[in-house]
Amino acid sequence: MPKIVDAEARRQEVVEAVFRIIASDGLERASLREVADEAGLAVGSVRHYFVSSDELLVHSFAVVIDRIAGRLEEAYAVVESLDKASAEHDAAVLTLLGQFLPLDEQLAVDACVWMAFRHAARIRPVLEPEAARSHRAVAAVVGRLVMRLMPDGGSIQEHLVTEAERLLATLDGLCMHALLQPEWMTAEVCRDVLTAHLETLVAVPSNR
Amino acid sequence: MPKIVDAEARRQEVVEAVFRIIASDGLERASLREVADEAGLAVGSVRHYFVSSDELLVHSFAVVIDRIAGRLEEAYAVVESLDKASAEHDAAVLTLLGQFLPLDEQLAVDACVWMAFRHAARIRPVLEPEAARSHRAVAAVVGRLVMRLMPDGGSIQEHLVTEAERLLATLDGLCMHALLQPEWMTAEVCRDVLTAHLETLVAVPSNR
DNA sequence: AACTTTTTAGCACAAACGTGCTTGAACCGT
DNA sequence: ACGGTTCAAGCACGTTTGTGCTAAAAAGTT
Numbered sequence: 001m002p003k004i005v006d007a008e009a010r011r012q013e014v015v016e017a018v019f020r021i022i023a024s025d026g027l028e029r030a031s032l033r034e035v036a037d038e039a040g041l042a043v044g045s046v047r048h049y050f051v052s053s054d055e056l057l058v059h060s061f062a063v064v065i066d067r068i069a070g071r072l073e074e075a076y077a078v079v080e081s082l083d084k085a086s087a088e089h090d091a092a093v094l095t096l097l098g099q100f101l102p103l104d105e106q107l108a109v110d111a112c113v114w115m116a117f118r119h120a121a122r123i124r125p126v127l128e129p130e131a132a133r134s135h136r137a138v139a140a141v142v143g144r145l146v147m148r149l150m151p152d153g154g155s156i157q158e159h160l161v162t163e164a165e166r167l168l169a170t171l172d173g174l175c176m177h178a179l180l181q182p183e184w185m186t187a188e189v190c191r192d193v194l195t196a197h198l199e200t201l202v203a204v205p206s207n208r
Numbered sequence: 209m210p211k212i213v214d215a216e217a218r219r220q221e222v223v224e225a226v227f228r229i230i231a232s233d234g235l236e237r238a239s240l241r242e243v244a245d246e247a248g249l250a251v252g253s254v255r256h257y258f259v260s261s262d263e264l265l266v267h268s269f270a271v272v273i274d275r276i277a278g279r280l281e282e283a284y285a286v287v288e289s290l291d292k293a294s295a296e297h298d299a300a301v302l303t304l305l306g307q308f309l310p311l312d313e314q315l316a317v318d319a320c321v322w323m324a325f326r327h328a329a330r331i332r333p334v335l336e337p338e339a340a341r342s343h344r345a346v347a348a349v350v351g352r353l354v355m356r357l358m359p360d361g362g363s364i365q366e367h368l369v370t371e372a373e374r375l376l377a378t379l380d381g382l383c384m385h386a387l388l389q390p391e392w393m394t395a396e397v398c399r400d401v402l403t404a405h406l407e408t409l410v411a412v413p414s415n416r
Numbered sequence: 417a418a419c420t421t422t423t424t425a426g427c428a429c430a431a432a433c434g435t436g437c438t439t440g441a442a443c444c445g446t
Numbered sequence: 447a448c449g450g451t452t453c454a455a456g457c458a459c460g461t462t463t464g465t466g467c468t469a470a471a472a473a474g475t476t
Contacts, residue, residue: 007452026328026330028236031433031434032433032435033433041454041455042454042456045454045455047434048452048453048454052434052435053433053434053435116327118388119327120234121388122234122388123233123234123237131388132389135388135392139392161397162397162400165385165393165397165400166401166404166405168381168385169377169378169381169382169401170374170377170378170381172380172381173376173377173378173379173380173382173384176380176384177373177376177377177380180326180327180339181343184347185373189369189370192373193370193373193374196370196371200408215423218423239462239463239464240463240464240465241462241463241464249424251464252423252424252425253423253425255464255465260464260465261463261465
C-alpha cells in the first residue's frame with residue numbers, strides 16, 4: 001500500500017490557498033502556479049489532487065457555498081428556537097443576516113470568494129450549476145425567514161416572493177458595498193440598514 | 209497636415225468594442241487583441257489611440273460612469289419637475305430607479321460593464337479612482353431622491369444616510385440578481401421590489 | 417511633385433497560463 | 447528486504463498577453 005496522506009485534508013488546504021488568493025488578488029490570479037505557491041506545493045502536486053484547473057475552481061466554489069449555507073442554517077435554527085416577540089429573537093435575526101456580510105476576517109474572505117465565483121459564473125459555464133445551487137440554498141433560508149417575520153405569515157404568495165427577493169437584494173447589495181466601498185459602508189451602517197429593513201418588513205402597509 | 213480622422217470618435221468606437229466584449233465574455237477577455245478584433249482594427253492601431261491597456265480600460269470605465277450618471281441626472285430632473293403627490297411623480301421615480309437595472313439591451317450592457325469594473329477596482333488600483341467617483345455620483349442622486357421622498361424631507365441626518373444607503377444597496381442587489389440570475393429576477397419582480405421599497409420609504413415607522 | 421505628420425499595421429520578446437508526460441521519493445504490506 | 451502504489455516535483459509544448467519598436471500607407475501643405 002502507498003504513502004498514507006489524508007487526501008481530503010490536502011484538498012482542503014489547497015482550497016484554502018485558493019480562497020486567500022481570490023480574496024487578496026482576485027479570481028483571475030487563482031492560476032495553478034499561484035495556488036501551488038500559496039499552498040507551498042508544486043504545480044504537479046496540486047494537479048494530483050485536482051485533475052484540472054476547472055475542477056479546482058468548481059470544488060472551491062462548492063466549498064464556500066457549503067460553508068455559507070451551513071452558517072445560515074445554523075443561525076436560522078437559533079432564530080426558530082426563540083420566541084417570536086422576544087428581544088433575543090430580533091438579535092438572532094440580525095446575527096443571521098450578518099452571516100452574509102464581511103463583518104470579520106473569515107466572513108470577509110468567504111464573501112469575496114462567493115462574489116467572485118458568482119460573477120465569474122455569468123461567463124464560465126462550468127461554474128453555473130454551483131451558482132444556481134448557491135442561489136437556491138440562500139433563497140430557501142431567506143424565504144423561510146421572511147415567512148416567519150411577516151405579520152400575516154407570508155400567506156399571500158406574491159408578497160412573500162417580493163419581500164424575500166427584496167431582502168435578498170438588500171443583503172447582496174450591502175455585501176457588495178461593504179466589499180467594494182469599505183470606507184463608506186461600515187459595520188455600523190450595515191446594522192442600521194438591516195434594522196431599518198426589518199422594521200419595514202414587519203410593518204406591512206395597509207394598502208397591500 | 210496628416211490624414212484627418214476624428215480621433216475622439218475612433219476612441220469611442222474602441223470603447224464600444226470593449227463594452228461588447230465585457231458584456232459577452234467578461235472583463236478578463238478584454239485584451240488588446242480581442243478589442244482590436246472586435247473593433248475591426250489592428251493592435252497597433254488601438255495602441256495609437258490608447259497608450260496602454262490600462263488607459264483603455266480606465267477610459268472605458270469613465271465612459272460608462274458618465275453614461276449612467278447622465279441618465280440618472282436626466283431622470284432626476286424629470287422627477288423634480290413634477291408635483292410630489294402626483295401619479296406621474298411616482299412613475300418618474302420608478303423610471304429613475306430603473307436606469308440601474310438591465311431592463312433593455314443598452315442598459316444591460318452598461319450594467320454588466322459597470323459591475324465588472326467596480327469589482328475589478330477592488331484589486332486593480334488604476335481603476336479605484338473611477339470607482340470612487342462612480343460611487344459618489346450615484347450616491348448623490350440617490351441621496352437627493354431619498355431626501356425628496358422621505359416624509360420629513362430627510363431632516364434627520366442619520367435616517368437620511370441610512371435610507372439612502374438602504375435604497376442604494378437594494379438597487380445594486382437587484383441589478384446583480386438581474387444580471388446573474390435572470391431566470392429568477394424578471395423585470396416584473398424588479399418593479400414589484402422597487403415599489404415595495406418605495407412604500408417603506410414613504411411610511412417611516414413611528415418609533416424612529 | 418515633394419514633404420511632413422498622422423494613421424494603420426505588424427514583428428519580436430518576455431512572461432504567464434493549462435496541460436500531457438516523465439521521473440524520483442516516500443511508504444505500507446508482504 | 448522487497449515490490450507496488452501513491453505522492454511530489456518538474457519539464458516541455460502550444461497559447462495568450464502587454465509592450466517596445468519599426469515601417470508602410472494616407473493625405474493635407476508647400
